Amino acid sequence: MAATDGADGAVIGTGGLAALVRLLRERGRTVVGPTVRDGAVVLAELESADELPYGWGVELEAGRYRLRRRADGAAFAHSAGPQSWKTFLYPQRVRRWSADRGPDGALAVAAEPEPAVSYAFLGVRPCDLRAIAVQDRVLTGGRYADPDYRGRRAGAFLVAVECTEPGATCFCASMGSGPGAGPGYDLALTEVVDADGHRFLARPGTDEGAEILAALPRLPADGGATAQAARTAVAGAADRMGRSMPPVDLRALLRGTLEADRWDDVAARCLTCGNCTMVCPTCFCTAPEDVTDLTGDHAERWRVWDSCFDLEFSHLAGGPVRSSGRSRYRQWLTHKLGTWHDQFGSSGCVGCGRCIVWCPVGIDITEEVHALHAEARGGCGAGGCGCGAAEDGAAEVGAGGVGAGGPGAAPGTGP
Amino acid sequence: MEGREQEHRPRLAVWKLASCDGCQLTLLDCEDELLALAGRVEIAHFLEASSAPGPGPYDLSLVEGSVTTAEDAERVRHIRAVSRRLVTIGACATAGGIQALRNFADVEEFRAAVYARPEYVATLATSTPVSAHVPVDFELQGCPIDRGQLLEVLTAHLAGRKPGIPAHSVCFECKRRGTTCVTVAHGTPCLGPVTHAGCGALCPAYGRGCYGCFGPSDSPNLRALVPLLRSDGADRRDVVRLLRTFNAAAPAFAEASAEVEASAEAEASAEAGASAGGPAEAGAPAGNGDENGTEGPGEDGPRDGRSTP
Numbered sequence: 005m006a007a008t009d010g011a012d013g014a015v016i017g018t019g020g021l022a023a024l025v026r027l028l029r030e031r032g033r034t035v036v037g038p039t040v041r042d043g044a045v046v047l048a049e050l051e052s053a054d055e056l057p058y059g060w061g062v063e064l065e066a067g068r069y070r071l072r073r074r075a076d077g078a079a080f081a082h083s084a085g086p087q088s089w090k091t092f093l094y095p096q097r098v099r100r101w102s103a104d105r106g107p108d109g110a111l112a113v114a115a116e117p118e119p120a121v122s123y124a125f126l127g128v129r130p131c132d133l134r135a136i137a138v139q140d141r142v143l144t145g146g147r148y149a150d151p152d153y154r155g156r157r158a159g160a161f162l163v164a165v166e167c168t169e170p171g172a173t174c175f176c177a178s179m180g181s182g183p184g185a186g187p188g189y190d191l192a193l194t195e196v197v198d199a200d201g202h203r204f205l206a207r208p209g210t211d212e213g214a215e216i217l218a219a220l221p222r223l224p225a226d227g228g229a230t231a232q233a234a235r236t237a238v239a240g241a242a243d244r245m246g247r248s249m250p251p252v253d254l255r256a257l258l259r260g261t262l263e264a265d266r267w268d269d270v271a272a273r274c275l276t277c278g279n280c281t282m283v284c285p286t287c288f289c290t291a292p293e294d295v296t297d298l299t300g301d302h303a304e305r306w307r308v309w310d311s312c313f314d315l316e317f318s319h320l321a322g323g324p325v326r327s328s329g330r331s332r333y334r335q336w337l338t339h340k341l342g343t344w345h346d347q348f349g350s351s352g353c354v355g356c357g358r359c360i361v362w363c364p365v366g367i368d369i370t371e372e373v374h375a376l377h378a379e380a381r382g383g384c385g386a387g388g389c390g391c392g393a394a395e396d397g398a399a400e401v402g403a404g405g406v407g408a409g410g411p412g413a414a415p416g417t418g419p
Numbered sequence: 420m421e422g423r424e425q426e427h428r429p430r431l432a433v434w435k436l437a438s439c440d441g442c443q444l445t446l447l448d449c450e451d452e453l454l455a456l457a458g459r460v461e462i463a464h465f466l467e468a469s470s471a472p473g474p475g476p477y478d479l480s481l482v483e484g485s486v487t488t489a490e491d492a493e494r495v496r497h498i499r500a501v502s503r504r505l506v507t508i509g510a511c512a513t514a515g516g517i518q519a520l521r522n523f524a525d526v527e528e529f530r531a532a533v534y535a536r537p538e539y540v541a542t543l544a545t546s547t548p549v550s551a552h553v554p555v556d557f558e559l560q561g562c563p564i565d566r567g568q569l570l571e572v573l574t575a576h577l578a579g580r581k582p583g584i585p586a587h588s589v590c591f592e593c594k595r596r597g598t599t600c601v602t603v604a605h606g607t608p609c610l611g612p613v614t615h616a617g618c619g620a621l622c623p624a625y626g627r628g629c630y631g632c633f634g635p636s637d638s639p640n641l642r643a644l645v646p647l648l649r650s651d652g653a654d655r656r657d658v659v660r661l662l663r664t665f666n667a668a669a670p671a672f673a674e675a676s677a678e679v680e681a682s683a684e685a686e687a688s689a690e691a692g693a694s695a696g697g698p699a700e701a702g703a704p705a706g707n708g709d710e711n712g713t714e715g716p717g718e719d720g721p722r723d724g725r726s727t728p
């Protein structure tokens with residue numbers, strides 16, 4: 005089946021996409037994908053492909069999100085919506101166990117069964133594909149594996165859609181996580197809309213993906229024209245990233261700037277509202293919530309999303325360890341970009357830009373890192389120093405970086 | 420534990436100072452739980468529900484309302500003296516309530532203007548929270564309080580544990596609920612980032628900005644929020660009004676509204692000076708605040724430089 009598709013994959017039309025949703029639903033899967041609701045492209049259960057945001061794009065800036073109509077009718081020309089897939093894989097509030105005390109005083113504790121849900125995610129962006137892999141390492145690896153996450157994740161079918169329309173807040177190219185899809189998908193699509201029509205290049209990543217693809221109606225073979233157009237569009241997207249990180253070893257940068265003045269500057273602007281961590285597709289912190297009922301004979305433990313911006317988050321005997329906004333913002337950034345490597349062997353940031361868009365006051369992680377970088381290099385502060393910051397927006401940065409001497413790129417919104 | 424029936428049932432008292440009764444009604448609103456509650460506590464003093472109060476002392480006192488008269492101040496000391504634990508419920512008892520607007524004005528003037536026989540009205544110049552008069556064991560915020568949170572305070576008391584009442588911002592609840600941020604997506608002014616959680620982020624779920632009914636969170640940064648409200652189209656008067664509602668006298672809100680008011684006055688006097696020949700924008704803040712100020716809330720206008728005041 006997959007073999008007949010050749011190296012370039014198969015080409016399906018919007019009818020093929022509709023058939024994909026139908027087929028996945030017939031197979032008993034809950035299909036979740038993007039759809040327009042409340043003035044945003046949100047993720048929700050889809051009953052049919054008609055609910056996809058055909059003809060909707062987004063205009064993104066720090067602290068600002070607006071839907072925009074698109075003339076080309078594209079379904080996946082949007083990025084950085086208010087949710088990520090963790091909303092489904094790692095829900096905000098989950099019961100872990102409940103306990104009952106019987107009339108004889110004996111305690112019976114019942115663990116929560118693993119969730120019996122079979123998801124298919126349609127429209128997983130490459131950055132989010134990477135984010136799922138990051139959460140996999142955190143939540144299914146090591147000593148603290150999370151059974152609820154495992155249950156939701158194990159059977160999830162991932163349909164990645166590569167990015168051809170990056171937002172002004174995207175910087176996956178500089179984090180090495182997009183705009184082309186990395187490993188981990190069952191099926192990868194690339195949307196192409198041009199004079200030759202509206203179609204998708206489809207490539208399977210797993211046997212199940214190949215099996216599903218084989219069952220979809222295709223468009224006639226076009227001698228690789230769609231594949232070529234798709235490659236060009238994805239390569240073009242890499243050059244149009246709205247933001248970038250400085251092309252340096254971010255882990256070393258963060259380790260070396262713990263006492264930077266910039267932390268005071270950002271703390272003055274930060275609301276410590278927690279929005280950035282809530283929208284971040286990799287943030288995994290939760291708090292236990294214990295509830296008892298009025299009889300006192302029934303108790304439950306829940307796991308709820310929490311954030312290092314919560315004052316209570318670091319509450320130890322005697323009070324919170326991170327009481328200042330400065331220390332809380334610094335925790336977020338140093339964990340995301342620095343100590344995440346030590347804990348989980350990768351960066352905790354995939355460059356999706358959500359924290360930039362959904363921060364009410366528009367604090368921009370890339371701008372803060374550029375400022376830290378500038379301060380580390382000799383105190384030229386938050387840019388505007390004329391230090392020759394190169395416009396190499398999509399600089400490629402390996403995990404190791406190129407060392408602290410590399411040129412810094414001015415972020416799109418430098419003051 | 421066997422023999423709970425014979426155990427001493429904690430004695431509950433509900434008190435009212437200057438308030439609207441909304442918070443204590445929340446207790447009666449716990450219809451499904453009232454029977455179970457009555458089985459676990461002795462409701463010894465609750466005038467809203469029974470006119471035959473039992474004598475003190477009480478294990479748990481819920482106090483609604485603020486202190487606005489000399490008699491209230493005396494009563495609240497009595498309540499404290501007869502209560503093992505004292506929990507304030509609602510914005511009046513924890514922050515002075517809407518009646519604390521008097522703290523920003525001249526009470527004598529109000530009295531003369533509103534009452535036909537002002538000499539019959541004996542009142543203090545300010546409305547103050549219970550904590551300004553006696554030590555308080557726990558403050559439950561909200562105008563009115565949330566029913567689920569009240570039950571949590573009661574069950575936690577019965578179980579001898581700390582109530583699970585998060586003090587972080589409404590934004591936490593808003594994101595958990597899956598609401599699209601009305602500020603980011605629609606440019607609607609919202610107090611959520613500085614407001615104490617508890618309502619479940621009700622208003623944003625219906626497309627409105629948060630009104631701050633639950634008062635300040637545990638780490639509100641008003642200096643960062645005010646410029647955001649301004650860039651979302653609220654002028655200085657709007658900002659002062661937003662901050663001066665149910666929790667006007669909560670210190671974080673009161674300080675911020677006073678600051679904004681002072682800067683408005685400074686601007687007005689600078690403008691007065693300017694119209695006498697000086698540069699027109701002498702007192703204006705950096706940025707195009709005034710231009711933004713004329714935009715209606717929710718308008719889809721450009722918002723550049725929003726992170727700089």
Ligand code: SF4
Binds near residue numbers: 285358
């Ligand atoms: S830190 Fe920001 S840009 Fe990076 S993955 Fe999280 S939300 Fe996306």
Ligand code: SF4
Binds near residue numbers: 289310311336337340
């Ligand atoms: S950045 Fe904060 S909320 Fe996110 S995973 Fe790290 S400690 Fe947790």
Ligand code: SF4
Binds near residue numbers: 364
């Ligand atoms: S960086 Fe922005 S979203 Fe994050 S806590 Fe601060 S103000 Fe909120």
Ligand code: SF4
Binds near residue numbers: 589590600
């Ligand atoms: S709508 Fe208001 S409460 Fe909700 S996230 Fe936005 S600012 Fe916070």
